Amino acid sequence: MIIRKIFFVLFSITLFSLLLYSEDTNWVIRIKDGQGNVKKIMTAQDCMSEISNLMIFRGAPAEAAELLLTNDFQLWQFASQLIEQELVYMKAAEEGYDKDEDVLALISKERDNQLSQLYMQEKVADDFAVVTDAEKRKFFNDNKARIQASVGKAVTYEQVAMDIETTILQERMRNEYDKIIAAAQTNYNLKYSVTSDPCITIDDKTVPLSEFNDMFNESIKQAGANIPAALRIQARDGMFKAFVAREIMLYEAKKTGFYDTPQAKAIENFLTRSAVTANYVDKTIRSTIPKPTEEEINLAYEQYGKMYNIDSLPYADAQKALETMVIEAKTQQKYQILVTDLRYRYSIEKNLDLLLKK
Structure with a gap:
């Protein structure tokens, strides 16, 4: 004992x-x-x-x-x-600035943007963002006449290599958007149109057209240039496809519990602290x-x-x-x-x- x-x-x-x-x-x-x-x-x-x-x-x-x-x-x-x-x-939290409705809305919006991108990254290949020199040179040779017409006949590969890489990545991203939308049409009740309201319906979720229009108009404003009507429509359609893919990724991320993962919670905490702090400094x-x-x-x-x-x-x-x-x-x-x-x-x-x- x-x-x-x-x-x-x-x-x-x-x-x-x-x-x-x-x-x-x-x-x-x-x-x-x-x-x-x-x-x-x-x-x-x-x-x-x-x-x-x-x-x-x-x-x-x-x-x-x-x-x-x-x-x-x-x-x-x-x-x-x-x-x-x-x-x-x-x-800031002691003084109630973490309860500001405008800040909470901003945090929610930025959280959705970041988590949808992260969720999408999990679905693409690890080497998605890797563009080899051979790919860029092939693009340059295949599109040489068009590049010369835009930049000048004396243009060299080295001068436009970075622009070519961006173009290739943008094309890959457009292909990924097509795949995401095609898969969603099989897995969910998906409807979308850039001229209807709501502009996106995924099962019981709807997205108002005003949400896309606000984003598109802000992008045009930031461009700071008079864009011809034809190019404006082309830009709108391209951006809308990306918008639809993003909403699908958001829907899936919430549906699969990605929002509740430690990584997602850490990102939300990071955004919350940053936004509340910035708001406090701005106001006080x-x-x-x-x-x-x-x-x-x-x-x-x-x-x-x-x-x-x-x-x-x-x-x-x-x-x-x-x-x-x-x-x-x-x-x-x-x-x-x-x-x-x-x-x-x-x-x-x-x-x-x-x-x-x-």
């Missing part, structure tokens, strides 16, 4: 020690408030998800993540930025910056005019660009003051060795 008690006590101490050791070491970033209460813990898995999301949204190659994990300084920079954003997010800092004075604008021109070719812009555009520069500079100054204050308010601990790859 005594031996059992001794064993139980020893077992309990060992178990407690393991739990304590795990709690003390199984985190990369830990944030506590002034009373010592833990407000946020980021594990190695959390940080790896953040790194993965960062690479996805920046369009960076996988090698960039590997470089970050083997470079002490870059990893320290990443951790500092992550901590700063988390602190501001906590502040940027909007409070007064209109720049003429002296401030002239000073900005002296410092950045030639660097950013502002002196080549029409006067009104140059003034607007300079005003934006002054406002953003002041916003960053106030933002850093806010971050410094929050860093003093909280206790921040880092254990980056758990991420570093030697």
Whole structure:
């Protein structure tokens, strides 16, 4: 009986020690408030998800993540930025900015965009985005007359190789859209038309035509050019096919539970923190910056005019660009003051060795 008690006590101490050791070491970033209460813990898995999301949204190659994990300084920079954003997010959430309906709608829209793309990537071949030199040269030779008519007779392969690669990838993507739509017509009750409302019906899901029209009109506006009617219709039809494929991917992603996967949740958390933080900075800092004075604008021109070719812009555009520069500079100054204050308010601990790859 005594031996059992001794064993139980020893077992309990060992178990407690393991739990304590795990709690003390199984985190990369830990944030506590002034009373010592833990407000946020980021594990190695959390940080790896953040790194993965960062690479996805920046369009960076996988090698960039590997470089970050083997470079002490870059990893320290990443951790500092992550901590700063988390602190501001906590502040914004305390003041209710995470309940802003416009921000929630923006998060939902961006989440759908990102997850539909990721879900689609799982369905295409691993080498989908790989275009060989042989493929590009064949395209150049097969379409040489058309390329010369567009660019000039003296055009060389090297001058248009990157444009050719983009064209090939766009054609592949159009083919994938056709495959996705064809499969959906077999698997679901699918109806779609760029002139009807709703413009897409997938089983019991409907998509209003206004949603596509808003997206298309915004794309035309961003193009900043007068597009001939025939090309406008061609662009609309091409974009609508991509829109239909995206909605199908969204429907499938939700239907198959992809939205509930750890990867999807990590992306949603990343987008939420980014959007709420940006909204907080915009509402509490940027909007409070007064209109720049003429002296401030002239000073900005002296410092950045030639660097950013502002002196080549029409006067009104140059003034607007300079005003934006002054406002953003002041916003960053106030933002850093806010971050410094929050860093003093909280206790921040880092254990980056758990991420570093030697």
